[in-house]
Amino acid sequence: QQNLLTYDPGFRSTASCDSAITYIDGDAGQLLYRGYAIEELATHCDFSQVAHLLMYGELPAPEQQSAFQRNLNEYNLLHDQVLSFYHGFRRDAHPMAVMVGVVGALSAFYQDSQDYSLDEDQHKAAIRLVAKMPAIAAASYTYSIGRPIRHPDNNLDYASNFLQMMFGRPSEPYHVDPVLARAIELIFILHADHEQNASTSTVRMAASSGANPFACIASGIATLWGPAHGGANEAVLNMLEEIGSPDRIPEVVRRAKDKKDPFRLMGFGHRVYKNYDPRAVLIRDTTRQVLAHLGMENSPLMATALELERVALEDEYFIEKKLYPNVDFYSGIMLRAMGFPNRMFTAVFAVARTVGWVSHWLELKRTGHGIDRPRQLYTGSTLRHLDK
């Protein structure tokens, strides 16, 4: 029977499903959401339009957009008992650990139906997740620093609301900086979906068993946290801080090329892109704008990152293996300049990617093919018997 199996470790050349959501041409460095180029969406759309596009297949007409925003506003509050979960965590817990727990626990709150087989229940669960995620992420930060948790303000858009819940001080009005709000919106748009990446595939596999949607998204958050995936944005900043100054770059590049050294250049390389990740270009440019806006043009972190990119892209090893900066290379520099601590970077990614995860969950509910069940090539012992 084993001879009939196709062996594809890491699913490098296996399509696990049909999907009409996102298209990537890795050689050309092209990314499309529902057929629209990411550059066009990032320039002309706001986050709620892109979320609607990914979840429902089309950009919203004005009245659909208002209805979508109304739904986000209706469902963005955290239940008082959900807020009490936070107090069970250590203050120094990693925000991603807290988010896995809190989002998974939402399964115990929203039991609209046993199996989410009704269209209406599915859409309500999807909206609830997208609506609540900024509050869940922001609370994991404010709890960690001992500041009271702030509630959403329905006069603000999705991105601005996240900023006020993160950085607003108790009983002081929060003044939205439009440049920073647009920058975080760009981060949300660019991270919203990326077809069958590890976390989305995990969500789909969990969903294939009929698991509760909140539990499925919790499994996606857990997978995203790994440093080879979404956790790379935090790892990049830690790496740049450790490098300290551009003159240490040759040594770092030498280590990244050494097969005996486990060190890899974080924020570089991609399973699908064998070209510049188009999201990295947009994030690099916006990072420059944010730094200029904040009077941080001479950021040593940015100088080190730009020099590291220059050196790597001229190096034979990186050229031959087609290793380019990915989405995680510059985002941490921008987030850090805005005041996000390194440990929140992957939580920001998770807020954005929730749109992609629920879009895939909704798609799977409509077009799924039953439970996922990969096979294996068995390498253990043949039949043997106990010594009696």
Ligand code: SDX
């Ligand atoms: C994300 O899949 C998605 O779409 C993910 C994502 C999304 O939006 O969901 O785009 C988000 O996860 C971005 C990736 C973030 N991770 C990192 O930045 C961590 C550093 N990068 C790598 O560990 C690595 O490049 C991966 C994990 C991203 C990809 O791994 P692959 O597919 O195994 O890489 P590969 O097969 O193309 O590697 C080819 C060669 C290998 O060497 P050889 O065995 O051929 O000699 O390139 C080497 C690798 O060892 N290599 C690196 C390297 N990345 C790959 N060498 C040094 N530094 C690196 N960063």
